[in-house]
Amino acid sequence: MEYAERFAGLKLKEEPLILGIESSCDETAAAVVRGRKLLSNVILSSAAEQAKYGGVVPEIASRAHTDAIDAAVHGALEQAGIEKKELDAVAVTYGAGLLGALLVGLSFAKSFAYSLGVPLIAVDHIRGHMAAAYLADPLLEPPFVTLLASGGHTAVLYTKSYTEFEILGSTRDDAAGEAFDKAARVLGLPYPGGPNIERLAREGRACIEFPKMFKGNGFDFSYSGLKTAVINYCHNKEQKGEEYSRADVAASFQSAACDVLAERAVAAAERCGCKTVAAGGGVIANGYLREKLQRACAAKGIRCVLPEKKYCTDNAAMIASEGLVRYRARDFADLSVNACAHIPLGRKGKQ
Ligand code: KG4
Ligand code: ZN
Secondary structure, eight states, rough: OOTTTGGGTTOSSOOOOEEEEEEEEEEEEEEEEEETEEEEEEEEOOHHHHHHHOOHHHHHHHHHHHHHHHHHHHHHHHHTOGGGOOOOEEEEEEEEEHHHHHHHHHHHHHHHHHHHOOEEEEEEHHHHHHHHHHHHHHTTTEEEEEEEEEEOOOEEEOHHHHSSSEEEEEBBBOOOHHHHHHHHHHHOSSHHHHHHHHHHTSOOOOOOOOOOOOSTTOBBBOOHHHHHHHHHHEEEHHHHOOOOOHHHHHHHHHHHHHHHHHHHHHHHHHHHSSEEOOOOSSSGGGGHHHHOOOOHHHHOOOEOOOOOGGSSOOOOOHHHHHHHHHHTTOOOOOOTTTOOOOOOTOOOSSO
């Protein structure tokens, strides 16, 4: 009998205790939820070590996860004040991400779930980012519009139900986070780029006209033109030996990159007749974008659900939150489930 089949007749609990595990990139994270209430959240990051190399080195990430996973999980159980035998399910990111990194969390989760005799739930990382909103507002219910902006994805989605969404628009080239990271590199800022651009932008003015968006119809995005414009602007100034303000470049880039996200999310909500916009992904941690989105929503009488910043960047609380959605849908995984480096946005099923 496959592992998931064991739980075919499982009596589901109203408020199950779910452990979430995340190890897709450079954060080793574990968290516990009871229903939609977050009980603990532990994040052990190798970002400081990665910063020495200007980005994430997969081998360093895998080794750091191996060193940290046990402490992260036990730390999360302790912080939640529960014993592992009380857990009702173990949810873990199976993709997308770095394969070696994913395998550490996935292997740990498989053996943990098996040893406790509870269901294993395989979570798509990006759906985890979207599910962070359910923790931010425990009363949030679909349908609503989701603005997703991370290092790998940028999209506006119509979240129809807990398990189904429709892509209204997505990026045609780079993701917003990727653009932040590339612009940061041009400005000589260290990894991770997003927060460093945000910091520098506070000292500057958004006075340089960078191209704001993809000129087509609909809700698609494009960031490659903006990235090239930033590169050209800096190189031009340097070649001519002209002084320029890096802080102004950062502020101008930030507003060009973020304004369009807020505008399109609100336009999508209006198009769908939704009174709520939720957001998720690392770029949503950006203070400028948060304010912009909140204001744009308020101006149209739309409710804006923003997870706290620490639940926008990678964490396991969001994985536990999506774990609850999957638990309620009885979407349990077998022990044969494998790590997956790429998962197209909106893919149904697991492999
Ligand atoms: O969601 P995330 O943590 O990982 C992925 O699943 O991709 O997103 C990481 C991305 C990076 O590109 C990072 O530069 C960006 O989110 N990011 C930010 C901020 N914090 C993280 N971008 C802009 N402002 C921030 N404060
Ligand atoms: Zn992420």
